Amino acid sequence: MSRSNDTWILAAQCPSRLGTVDVVTRFLKERGCYITEQQSFDDRLGERFFIRTEFRPLASDFDAEAFQADFATRAFEFEMDFELTPPERRTPVVIMVSKADHCLHDLLYRHRTGQLPLDIRAVISNHPDLESLVTGHGLPYHHFPVTPETKAAQEARVLEVIEATGAELVILARYMQVLSSEMCTRLSGRAINIHHSLLPGFKGAKPYHQAYEKGVKLVGATAHYINDDLDEGPIITQGVEPVSHADYPEDLVAKGRDIECLTLAKAVSLHLERRVFLHSKRTVVFKR
Amino acid sequence: MSRSNDTWILAAQCPSRLGTVDVVTRFLKERGCYITEQQSFDDRLGERFFIRTEFRPLASDFDAEAFQADFATRAFEFEMDFELTPPERRTPVVIMVSKADHCLHDLLYRHRTGQLPLDIRAVISNHPDLESLVTGHGLPYHHFPVTPETKAAQEARVLEVIEATGAELVILARYMQVLSSEMCTRLSGRAINIHHSLLPGFKGAKPYHQAYEKGVKLVGATAHYINDDLDEGPIITQGVEPVSHADYPEDLVAKGRDIECLTLAKAVSLHLERRVFLHSKRTVVFKR
């Protein structure tokens, strides 16, 4: 949020090696780019380097394409993956929901007020319930009902929408269908899911009922990337709320809603600001 | 803590039934007992009633024994279990430790300053390391080393100490031996353990290393009563701490220490103030 309107982001990762920071900062210096915020981390167990830089080009005729092409040459030498994000870019997304509307409602609000720089291309649901909420925001709503027989076909339609709309990110805002492992693989690293428990605490269905049975004194939510093993994808952020003996399962569900909204919104915000780096089964998250 | 020096506690539980609150409050009224704080809860799923009352006898010649005997008669009718705790009573305890001293150190400090009304009768360890810390506080230290061969014999010695000292509560302050199921059954509901994870998240050994592998963004600790299934005993309280990608397993261990100390101390405090009620696999905790 604090990014001013002329600030670019360069996010990169590569194998650990001497000179990884220098290759980025020297390039920016040479191009007259003013660094306003920078974080880097070298993971000594994973032997991998991560860096995120916010900068402001001082020249009025900053040529992003030339920047990208020239930096690619240097990055190549370090086997560095990088992404350059312009100021005020809105990331194209598709949101998937079922019947519960709290996370969707929250995302739509943050979208509308500009808190989250989203370009929502479509909302997909396996139920018709939330159509008017979505179309009321002037957004397309796709209702793809799922039965055991139609599941594969419907996932294909979901992928079509994602492709056709050019969505770079899929947000599973309480989509209650288990995705096939093919689908998970296809969306790996490009889809954020909100799971209503402190993973790996209560995997699978009805986590609040599981939590009640165990008599836990804290409930929480986990926002994570999808990978091939559902409920085991790399965690982006987690939120937590105290509960008591007087909270019945339906109370835990209700109490959980706020923390689900906040945790998902935070994860999406971190992702959109290119603060999250995915590597193997873990994430590096450069918070402010 | 806010209890003034003349305040008694009556804690009780019984099957759900009309008149459960009245049987307590009417009795106190009749005896001229002034109620300063009261909480009750009727668990509609468990069909069980819990009540905790702090009161001050107005008469200077309050006869606790008569109170106890007379109330027992009424309680009997409701199948009510109750406990009457006098002002400023210190609960006799035995503490068990291994090598890590942070929880013990914290408990000894709170004991010495009167924050926790403990009467520490003995400290038992399977290692010699913490002897001078304990004896320096003028407390007896028992070193009972454990090997697979001696385990049963050593557990018998532990039970002997507990019995001989009249300890009503056993505090497992990072005791790193798995207790036998006989031992667990013997101590069921009378022993509080601190587990260094957000149970049921990471059971068993090295939970912080498990947490690192999963890349969680929160670590925590769970204080629970021992029952026959280790790591599954009824939870009293849980604490949590944010962590990041930059925390290696040894950092998680270090960060976890503070939250372990605080969570254990809080659970012990709640127990000593008779705020925790154990029923089946869950607890009712009346916080202030």
Added chain:
Amino acid sequence: MSRSNDTWILAAQCPSRLGTVDVVTRFLKERGCYITEQQSFDDRLGERFFIRTEFRPLASDFDAEAFQADFATRAFEFEMDFELTPPERRTPVVIMVSKADHCLHDLLYRHRTGQLPLDIRAVISNHPDLESLVTGHGLPYHHFPVTPETKAAQEARVLEVIEATGAELVILARYMQVLSSEMCTRLSGRAINIHHSLLPGFKGAKPYHQAYEKGVKLVGATAHYINDDLDEGPIITQGVEPVSHADYPEDLVAKGRDIECLTLAKAVSLHLERRVFLHSKRTVVFKR
């Protein structure tokens, strides 16, 4: 929330005196009312007693009027103020806003989903901006612009709406006008305000800018009743969020929005569940 659909609430306060709990619980017992949850507190400094009881009448022909009349007789003897709240009652409210919509948006969502048992009779604003949001929910919107000259007249119109609609509670959901002291007195104890700081930390205007100047590492919000001294009314609940040097004033404003929404919603929920007792300059809040 956990209240089942047949649960009544009896909330009462009176001067400290022997038998205050008994007068409530005995009455309920006599009437065949089953107590599901009860909390009482006797404030030894303020010498005042507070009690909140949830109960379920066992008889199918529960006569609330008779209950009320008969209990009034007993309460009179103890100078006890009490309120009886039926199951599923929706409290009539008027909401006041200015231009910022986040708290209003949040309240409307919780209203629509039934999380908050509100009966919103009107929304009043000194600006026209939020009209379509409100009328889109089928609720009346009153735009009463305020200038130094019209202030008194406009406050009179606000009071008219409150009276005409029978609102029992006024929610100031980021209403940015300073109320006159007459208005404050009129609404004393019947209006909840959200102040965007950890009162008494940063009173007055632009608290987030004040917080930035001081370089605080936590920002927060305070929900409180209005009384004659604005920003000094009795506090109901407070929320807090960590911030850093990288948060400029506009970031603090943005970060504060979520905590303002949550803190106000929590305070309103506590109020509606009759968990908040107002006495002098402080509140007693019986949380679950």
Added chain:
Amino acid sequence: MSRSNDTWILAAQCPSRLGTVDVVTRFLKERGCYITEQQSFDDRLGERFFIRTEFRPLASDFDAEAFQADFATRAFEFEMDFELTPPERRTPVVIMVSKADHCLHDLLYRHRTGQLPLDIRAVISNHPDLESLVTGHGLPYHHFPVTPETKAAQEARVLEVIEATGAELVILARYMQVLSSEMCTRLSGRAINIHHSLLPGFKGAKPYHQAYEKGVKLVGATAHYINDDLDEGPIITQGVEPVSHADYPEDLVAKGRDIECLTLAKAVSLHLERRVFLHSKRTVVFKR
């Protein structure tokens, strides 16, 4: 903590200007220094740049003096203040206390276990109470009683101890004397104080009693550097704890102890790891 044993820290600040990051990272690259973690921030309102770099010299014969001298030349051009901290350095400190021992006890424990890399040169108190605790740890204890008449003389003796011991940091661990403004100026930026409130909420004496009067629902503690205006020095970190109506002033004092210990320890840790940068009335804190 995660710093491995061969990691140096370079911390620097200077006026905002193009090339500030590059001047650091290029130098490190040229010297064969491997950067493991780096954070920088350019404050656009304060127009000041801050950077903290952890690095590991790859050469076995790293010459710190040459590094320091050579870097000074480059830093000079940028008006850059910098500090180079070797691995495993223990910062020499003097701790000041009065009668309350909780913060001191906590610091001594973290000192003894190596959690805080402190070299405690002396403990100074205006009371004799904590002498045995300190000398029991083999540390010198200076008892300098303070009366209005002797205040100036005693402050002079304190400064003598600080100078004679070579202490670089003074930790005011609940030292209950108001320092003279000369003393504050002398210690400006070199002394960390723990104030038992969420500054600027309750300045001055008895903050918990002030908090009780106001009926706040959160209490907290603030660790800050001393400057010439006591209770207004730049804030390093703040902690917070929920409280209720049932907490009398003495309960708030008791509840506050844990948060005071944790907040002070955290601030000291951040300072020792060179994560805190002081500029004007605010701090920049690079957390992990």
